[in-house]
Amino acid sequence: MALIEDKNEYIFDILFQNNISNILFDFNPENLFKEINTFYENIKKLEQKKQISQYIINFYENKDIFFIDITGTLEKEKISQLKLMFMHYLSSKLNKLKGIVYIFNNTDENSMIFPHIWLLFRFWKTLKIPYDKIYYLTSSDIITHNIQNYIGHFGIKKCSNLLEVVRYLFPNLADKNEMELFEFSSTLLQTDYKFKSIQ
Numbered sequence: 001m002a003l004i005e006d007k008n009e010y011i012f013d014i015l016f017q018n019n020i021s022n023i024l025f026d027f028n029p030e031n032l033f034k035e036i037n038t039f040y041e042n043i044k045k046l047e048q049k050k051q052i053s054q055y056i057i058n059f060y061e062n063k064d065i066f067f068i069d070i071t072g073t074l075e076k077e078k079i080s081q082l083k084l085m086f087m088h089y090l091s092s093k094l095n096k097l098k099g100i101v102y103i104f105n106n107t108d109e110n111s112m113i114f115p116h117i118w119l120l121f122r123f124w125k126t127l128k129i130p131y132d133k134i135y136y137l138t139s140s141d142i143i144t145h146n147i148q149n150y151i152g153h154f155g156i157k158k159c160s161n162l163l164e165v166v167r168y169l170f171p172n173l174a175d176k177n178e179m180e181l182f183e184f185s186s187t188l189l190q191t192d193y194k195f196k197s198i199q
Contacts, residue, residue: 021113025149056072059086061089061097064098066090069105072107074120076119079116098170103138104137104138107138107143112147135158135165135168137159163178163181
């Protein structure tokens with residue numbers, strides 16, 4: 001665990017390399033105590049789930065958008081393999097991508113700690129995909145809070161639903177009515193080439 005004031009990539013990279021799993025940004029003693037207790041409780045829950053956890057990821061590209069749908073409990077070793085999988089899958093499509101969309105669907109919110117979030121989002125910059133092309137969908141307040149704390153300030157956007165993603169990535173459709181946007185959004189989730197990895 002680390003307590004820092006500056007939020008920049010260099011510091012976060014160092015903390016990641018030193019196996020820091022949680023970062024605190026609030027120096028108020030009461031808030032620090034609350035965060036530490038929450039972190040401790042999450043660690044206990046994760047240890048209990050490790051024996052029975054299942055990690056499932058679906059990813060596919062459609063209309064120049066790359067979707068990553070993650071279910072289950074995240075583990076550092078499994079996430080670190082994703083960069084190569086994504087590079088291989090996308091190969092020549094990287095330059096044409098309009099956006100990356102993460103869907104945290106039934107993702108174990110206790111496993112969304114700093115190293116996992118940093119691994120999931122940081123490598124896109126090394127692939128020349130800017131942070132402001134990355135979006136995520138989740139109904140979890142904990143996942144939202146942690147992503148915003150650790151990487152949201154670099155330009156990654158939380159969207160309330162897929163319609164909002166469509167409005168960002170397809171500005172020419174922004175004036176369409178809700179039904180037309182919904183129909184278009186539905187086509188984005190349909191593809192013949194879904195890759196499913198169960199670990």
